[in-house]
Amino acid sequence: MPSDITSSLPDTMLAIVTTGHGGYERLEAQERPVPVPDKGEVLIKVLAAGMNNTEINTRLGWYSSSITTATNQASSQHDTSAGETTIDKPVPPEGGWKGETPFPLIQGTDCCGEVVALGEGADTALLGKRVLVRACMRSAGWESLENEWMGSDFDGAFAQFVSIRASDVFPVECDWSDVELGSLPCAYGTAENMLEQAELTSGERVLVTGASGGVGSATLQLAKRRGAIVYAVAGASKHEALRTLGVDRLFDRHADLVAELGQESVDLVVDNVAGDDFPVMLKLLSRGGRLVTTGAIAGPMVTLDLRDLYLKNLRLLGTTAWCKATFPNLVRYVERGEIRPLIAASFTLKDIAKAQKAFLEKTHVGKFVLEPWA
Template sequence: MKAVILKERGPLGVFWEDVPEPEAPAGWAKVKMVAATVNRVDLYMRDSGAGIRHEMPLIMGVDGVGRVVEAPEGSGFNSGDPVILYPYEFCGHCRHCLVGNQPLCVTARILGEHRHGTFAEYVVVPARSLVKLRYGVNMEQAACLGVAYLTAWRMVFGKTEVTPGMVVAVQGAGGGVGYAAMQLARMAGARVIVTTSGEEKLEHFRSLGVDAIDYRVEDVPHRLGELTDQEGADIVIDNVGERTWPLSLRMLARGGHLITCGATTGAHPSADIQRLFVRQLSVHGSTMGSLEEFRRLVRAWEAGEFTPLIDRAYSFAEVPQAFQHLEDPVRMGKLVIRIS
């Protein structure tokens, strides 16, 4: 079968080539992949992978959708069923799994990071890591849900739940997670304010009725203060990291919550501890979401409560080009890889 393989660090270490087709162990399912998406973690794995236990060569790709080829008896899945892959391979019996918090599983392995991923014609996973989709759904939209939207779902609903009337600020809202967080926070009834750059992006958000701040030319905390009568945001969602962290803390209202899921610009920002305790702020770390949160996300999408924004779709052989476009500041939304 064809797969996208990481053999060595850097852009020249990614290859699209033939590899043996995997066999499903007992209790596992085999899926013929239809589509996947590109995520920031793919670039991290390509260029560093530090702190993530893995071996190379590694099949890349963290999320995706496909159709069941074979599944264990009694699993509830039949050949041909459209499915979305939950990004975790989890044990199911540690204390975290038993309470339904699979991302904290003590032996969790993430696809495309700790084990072979989804940029392949066939993938095998434990049957419990599949969620059935309705027949006839848009599979490319569904492919966007596995990482970006699941991450945003837990940030919006799982850490300190967004409720109607709250003010939610989203840093870097043109990216996959940021855009998803904007959509989900609006779905929850919040007033959303985003930071982004570029006239096209600014106009896009404003056309949706979302206040947009150009972080390249505006003082973001000052402008957000003007937009909120100097109250600030109840929640700031930040997946940018070191560059935006001090601004995110200054954007928060008293008693507000900063929720972070990424550090693409660096992992060691100023803590600003005095602001934390004087204004009684809270900081929450978040990574993807539980299996139940994943099911709720999928059902909300199937019910038409939101539609993932797809910037561009690439053929299976064009993953290196997709990686390059992921770093382009004009990109907005998700990049889809068409596998079959």
């Protein structure tokens, strides 16, 4: 252990380990060694870890091209009331972000924590600080689109401790709770990155689908912060909660958007839903408009009329690799009080299966956050 680690730190920790593709039985509570920070890394005591679609997708092997259904449909194939798999066809090994997932894996893409130890060469000013971890890491440099994600490519925050490269750790000075900060990295980082790459500017009209989820509700706030006119699509039962975010117009997810908004009525569509309604999004876009996406919760297979694309000079943007400015921007917005957290519920990490089941019911607004064992 590096000399910076205090004697009060344990040798072992509790973690939720995902042992492979499959149902909730793949989530195992295990005792693991406390990580030792390498050169340039810090050891973080996890205070809160947000929950995201990607952790469920990775467990299910949903990123495999052989799976063409929505996340909740894929999950139901693995689940019975006993929590055991009900499908005979095995998930292909290439079901992770970049092919084969490195199981066994401690997932957890979001992390709010306290720096409790330093590896050789890490910035000593970080010790004792409450921090957020940049979930999308660009170890090959900002000129390359190669990227690594905590909790998908290497062990993440569904544990009591995690070791992370110091350059991806950001102190945050604010009055948010640990749970509130733990909701931020993946959802808000993904949302800010989409708006940054789509070059959203003040006065533009933006339509956000799946607006009640973690990324969707973050996008609403961040688009309003940029001065955009924001339209949101979500179930009618969630509209009251979304109004508090300053949305200009709300639409039910079953609404005829072309009839209500009109063709060529928006400049940017932020669509992480996809599925059967994808062609409608292109009808709504004005000439020169953009559609940006980083997900497909209603299903990855869509119909595309190329005439809409080329006759209207549209741009379709996929955004997984974060820009250099994305995470520093977010920290600045938090510290200035320009955005606020939207927490649907918090759970203890040992109740992760219960939390993921509730998540897939899609009745919530905002983020689910997991708190570790004491």
